Amino acid sequence: MDVLSDVIAIMRAGRPRSARVxxxxxxxxxxxxxxxxxGFQVILQGTCWLTPxxxxxxxxxxxxxxxxxxxHxxxxxxxxxxxxxxxxxDPLDEAELYTSxxxxxxxHGATTVTLCGGYQLDPSRAxxxxxxxxxxxxxxARVGHHTELRAAVDLxxxxxxxxxxxxxxxxxxLLDMLLLYILRAWFDGQPERGTATGWAKAMADPAISAALDCIHRTPAQPWSVETLGSRAGLSRAAFSRRFTxxxxxxxxxxxxWWRLTTAARLLSESDAPLSEVAHRIGYTSEFAFANAFKREYGTPPGQYRRQAKPTGSDTLQAAAGA
Incomplete structure (x- = not known):
């Protein structure tokens, strides 16, 4: 997947929830x-104030x-x-995935209608x-702006x-779509305001974005600084300096880091053998994969899987302000 799709897929745990209030x-x-x-709040009707x-x-x-x-x-x-x-x-603290x-x-008085939602994140894969x-x-809200976001809200x-x-x-x-459109809208707006830094600037940089796309779409490829620099259209030194x-x-x-983060997700969400997980992220040796994974997460991949697997019903509790 591309970078932004990967970020959403890798960070979320459980199922998101939503409520119309x-x-x-x-x-x-x-x-x-x-x-x-x-979490998010969308104002569907009326006005209100948010106090941070x-x-x-x-x-x-x-x-x-x-x-x-x-x-917060x-x-x-x-x-x-x-x-x-x-x-x-709290409407989002209920057992249902969606509620009103x-x-x-x-x-008595005016009516305001809000659409709120919450996502539980896995801090180990942030x-x-x-x-x-x-x-x-x-x-x-601005006429003609963020049309995909508005369509997802309506749906x-x-x-x-x-x-x-x-x-x-x-x-x-739809909640995953909404999250993607929110992030896309924010990142798209950064260069327009001239304040792009860090990842916002990286996503807008054609060379670095091309390299990130290679890593995220095919992490198992034997990428090197030279091959990634070539995809970015830069020399090895210039690419490495700009990327870093x-x-x-x-x-x-x-x-x-991304390979091992992907491995952590595969271990927690699938029953694929360790050899297959290692192969899917670019390790030819299960032993080398296990050592690298333990260095990153402090525990062997098999033990990580046992600890990550849910033991009961989904305990996701997403708050409207979460």
Whole structure:
């Protein structure tokens, strides 16, 4: 897969959850921090205010999207002066993958409708790309912008309004699409504002992006700095210098890290023999793979698999502000 698709596939654990909430009258709710999670709020109707842990309240209106990649707590309210109540029922803390809720008195005051969702992340497989994201991404609604994101929101809202056969499969897929479109919109916007650094700059750099695409699409290939530099259209020295500056790892170090990160996912999500896992990430020797994996994760791959395999029902608990 390409880099962004890989990041989403590798980082998420369990199944994402979502809720459509109707807020009526005067209301305010606090969403607590949730380590190891990420989440979003989409304003489908009306207006409201988001109060971050630090800084001034942020006005939100219909069509705005807010993404919180690190699970920091926040408040959502009809007015900055409205007290925030502790949630006595978090819609996303329910057993269902999707739900609807209503807060307040429908006949009193204006109504705001939000679509919220949460993703549980695996910290052991966190991609450095996420480390470059701000604590909060606010994508204001603008006519003609982020059309794919708006389409995914509409489809998700429709499924929550009218669950039908297949909704249990459609909702998680749409939530993954929504996450991808949020990240794509943010990365696409960085060069326009002239603030691209780190991974945002790497993704916009044709040479480094080409090399990353090679690593992610075919990690089992016997890539070297020379062959990756050739794909990037740069000399070995120039490529290595630019890659290391933008990514924070040398090409060889990133390739090794990504191979072992991919192996960790295969071990936790499949029953493939260790020899097959080693082969799929580019190791010709199971012994060499096991040694490299232990250096990275501190445990042999077989033991890692036993510890990673779920022992019961899915315990994912994604919070609306997570």
């Amino acid at each position: 109707h807020w009526h009258g005067a209301w305010g709710q606090r969403f607590p921090s949730a380590n190891g999670s990420a 842990p630090d800084g001034a309240p942020i006005a939100l209106s219909s069509g705005d999207v807010v993404f919180l990649p690190r699970g 707590g926040y408040g959502l309210t009809d007015n900055p002066d409205t007290p925030l109540a502790e949630p006595d029922c 809720a209503s807060v307040g008195q429908p006949l 991609h450095p790309l996420l480390g470059d994201l701000p604590d909060m991404i606010h994508l204001p 998700l809202g429709s499924e929550l309004d009218n669950p039908r056969l297949g909704t249990d499969s459609v909702v998680p897929a 500056t933008l990514i924070g790892k040398s090409p060889g170090a990133y390739l090794t």
